[in-house]
Amino acid sequence: MNRIAPALAFLLCTLLSTKSTNAQDLSKVIIDLELKEATLAEAFTKIESLTSFRFTYKTEDIAGVKGISFRLRQVSVKKVLILLLGGTPLHYEQSKGYILIKKISRSSSRGVTLYGFVTTGQSGETLTGATISISGEKTYFTTTNTYGFYSLTVPPGTYLFNCSYIGLTDLDKTIDLQETSRNNIELAGKENNDLQAVVVATASNKSIIRRPVTGSHRLDMAEIKKIPMAGGEPDVLKSLQFLPGIQTSNEGTTNLSVRGGSYDQNLVLLDEAPVYNPTHTLGFFSAFNTDAIKDVAIYKGVFPTQYGGRLSSVIDVRMKEGNSKEQTVSGGIGLLASRLTYEGPIIKDRSSFMISGRYSNIGALMNMSQNFHYLNVHTTDSRVAFYDLNAKVNPILGSKDRLYLSAYTGHDNFFLDLIDGSSRMKWGNTTLSARWNHVFNPSFFANTSLLYSNYRSSNINLDVGGSYELQSRLREITLKTDMEWMMDPKNLIRFGAGITGQEISPGKIVPIDTNAVAKGVSLKDRRSAQLFAYISNEQRFGTRLSLSYGVRATGFAALGDAMVYRYNADTSAVIDSTHYGKGKIVKAYFGAEPRVTARLLLTNTSSIKVSYGRNYQFQHLLTNSSVGLPTDIWMPSDAWFKPQYSDQFAAGGYKTFLNGTYEGSVELYYRKSYNIIDFRDNAEIFLNDKIETQILTGQAKGYGLEFLLKKNKGASNGWISYTYSKSLRQIDGINKNQWYPANYDHRHNLSLVYNQMVSRRLSFSANWVYRTGGHTTIPVGSYVFNGNRFLYYSTRNGYTMPPYHRLDLSVTLQGRRNERRKWQGEWVFSVYNVYNRKNIFALYTRQDALDFSDVKASMVYLVGILPTLSYNFKF
């Protein structure tokens, strides 16, 4: 055909158009087609020979498309055209019996939007962080937001559409996008339940390459549950410790030190509501029941602008929404805790509920041990118990609106004579989240949240005659709205604003018995408010460069009623005081947090990124120990406590190998923090209304290099992570004003996580960690005072403890698959600390218990080898 052919053909067509309309419907004309190494022109000729359709095109437009081979039986012409044109710069338009093949105009400014929600086919849960890519002449890429929503605006055309999520089977299809359309996706095949799915899964982790975010990880519950844990209790926060740049000050605890920050600099969100003490049993277990959790994401420094309020990290934990397909009950009986979860649809595929509970077995086991061990005189009345409850309902109100209502409550009761015979602690969090998603239009998504968090703790002093209860409480309420606007194919704008009010009652003494030698005393409540707003843009420049830039701004006010003291130079005496009435602003601060990340795509499977971010934190945790007690008090900024802030620079290289089977990354960071606090030596913090006199402020810095190599699919998978890091603090008044290492400063940190599917029913997991020892303060000498020997100290954290290493193994045996039976069970046998290493948990020097004129050093180690058996079920 030549250049005038289309015009002639069109003329002919209009003149001779006599076919019935049904024969002109592309989707209803069914053909068989076989092509071998054909050109597009040959393909069209073939279709013309099989149907009444006639093609018109410019020869040079289609010249480049060749080597087409396929065999199709009983397919529509429409499907054939999508297959033929997918991945080419061409699209088609139909005009009666004629099919016009056109080149997609480069200058076409018209964009069409593809949007929708991504869910798992199995339970209908929305998927956060699933990657969506649309490939035509260019590749367009996005990830689903925390509600599983995505929106991509692209020029009209025919594209190859791919949606992937780790552990699920990729969805690949060709789509013809001529107008904005909704495309809800269900991904099938959950890896941990079906070995076949693992082998065929092509879960490529494109987001690590393409998203302009540094220092972020996401762990799915399936991954977390595979990691062997002490006592067989899967743990969200402890699992994160296997990732690079994340460590703990004390083994066995859930405390996280992220890139050299202290653990109170981590914002732990459960369905967006902050959880102020995310631990049970004095930090040994995290407050999250893994059966109720969908996934967890961590941002290690340069946060997306919608997050703020802490310096080191944001740990975003999302509860399961509940199975919207069918009702299921699942649970488990372990050594340490038992769990039960009930979930199901309220209206099938439209709304679901989930309720999940967990109760600890520890106390019962412990008191039982008394019966076996008469020597153990101390365990009488020991009480180590916790429970937590999660509940969630999420009605879909319409095609544009979804509502998520979730609640969490967890409490602890702790009395262990071995640890502290004179006090007993109780604490607990309650959070409530109400969130409303609204899709204004295909490229505009909004979420409005009302969040409530309550943390209470009490310490009951059991001293004879002086028994009293010391209570404290924190309450916080936030109203905020977050918007996502896919402005055009090049710009994704996120913005939002909100307000938070907080009230802390730092300490109140309630005498227990009537003739106690204690009276009721209480410290003044501390109130504060925050207003925040943010805006950011994720902008593409050409095909390789993408820039994410934005700013978050927070106004903070400490509110009365409050008494502000002024002190003499060494804060030993009050020289003046000012009273601020209720609601009056005691002190206001403003923090602007610029954040920027640039991503340069080197190839389709590799990229480099650089980023900078500033973070503000308007509260401090007053903790005097390395792990922290549940009774530690959060203190909002005020006239004395300036807000802490930090600057972080991070850069990294990212690559996926072998079609996404492996992903690797290297990241480098440097951060500096200001206005961090520590206590004076021998600080007096008990019910101190002049707590500022006991506190010193200073700065901290940290830098490090992080490596991660992860195998995402296949019967054997897992990861290796290595971190080299340094974390230092400098506070005037501590360590002679010199820089000193933080106690969680571990130079080398290596983790290996390995999972092996042996058969459909049997799988095996192992992890090994190695860490340079942490730092502690040891005495330089001793002296006698009043006949007893005491110690004196010199450098803070001057002693490096021996290295830590440990191997854990677990074997999971799933019950026989039986299609007729709904019950699915699995046995998990795990061994913690396989080679029984006595790692140092704590090191101390103290007077000999038999003779106070002698001092000696001792170490405390946790349990040696610990085998555990647990049983999980689902029906």
Next chain:
Amino acid sequence: MYMRSYYLISIIFLFAAGCTKDFNIDPGKSKQLYVIDGRISNLEGPYLVMVTKSANSFPTLSGGQDNAEAVTGAQVIISDDMGPTDTLRAAEQRDVRYDPAISADRGYYVTTKFTGMPGHTYHLQVRIGDETFQASASMPASVPAIDSVVLKKDLVADPSGLLGDAAFAYFKEPQDENNYYALQLGVIYDSLYDRARWVYASSWIFPYYIFDDKTLPPYVNGMEVLALIAGAVQDEHARFKPNWIIPYDPVQVRLFALTRETYEYLSALEKQFLDDGNVYKPTPASAPGNISGGALGLFWATYISSKVVLR
């Protein structure tokens, strides 16, 4: 190691106490420091100032007694800002007030002529060779009188009731000021003296129960007199317990009014006993002494009220 008794516990409650074992740390040889430990009170003198040297390695050899390295030949002077100046003399080696079991010179110096007065400030100067150390201490102007002391069983600390009686002190607490106290209980014969016979510094007891008045009601209705006592084999952790009173011993309970400085020092010392290596405890720190010139220790003055109970 008392691993056996904790073994089952550590299996069942993984981490709570785990196990402890001795650990060798080399603190590095630092310079030995002088230590000055002296006290003035309103009770009758002589008052004692102990001058010793610190040890720069551990474990320290233990004889079950005061094993400090004595500093002899020091010049020790105490002056009262409203009264006399006293040059102390070395204590007699066999004085029953200073533990007759040790006959060597132990660096003990005693006052010769004055009695402490509430509200007065005392200055201490110690000269060792060409080094001079100084400190001053004020005696609080008041102390609550102990109304009564009751001896009774403490069935919480000793469910068997066989160990003896515990002492409970009753006194009025002034509410409009910040006060700091210590309680001490002793089997005392000559209770008028600051250093009473048989109440010498001992290595098996830290005798002061230190507290402030933050949570004290206007009338302290029986505060138990506790102490840290060594020698309980079962206890890995030092803990406060009653200094059990065996029938027929005369006992004296003393209530010390402390300055804030003394309170902070003694409570810092007390914290060292209670540090069980537990990661929930603060970073250990030196007690903030008041001796200038680079010596460790404390020079303190206290106003004491007391009550003797005869049985």
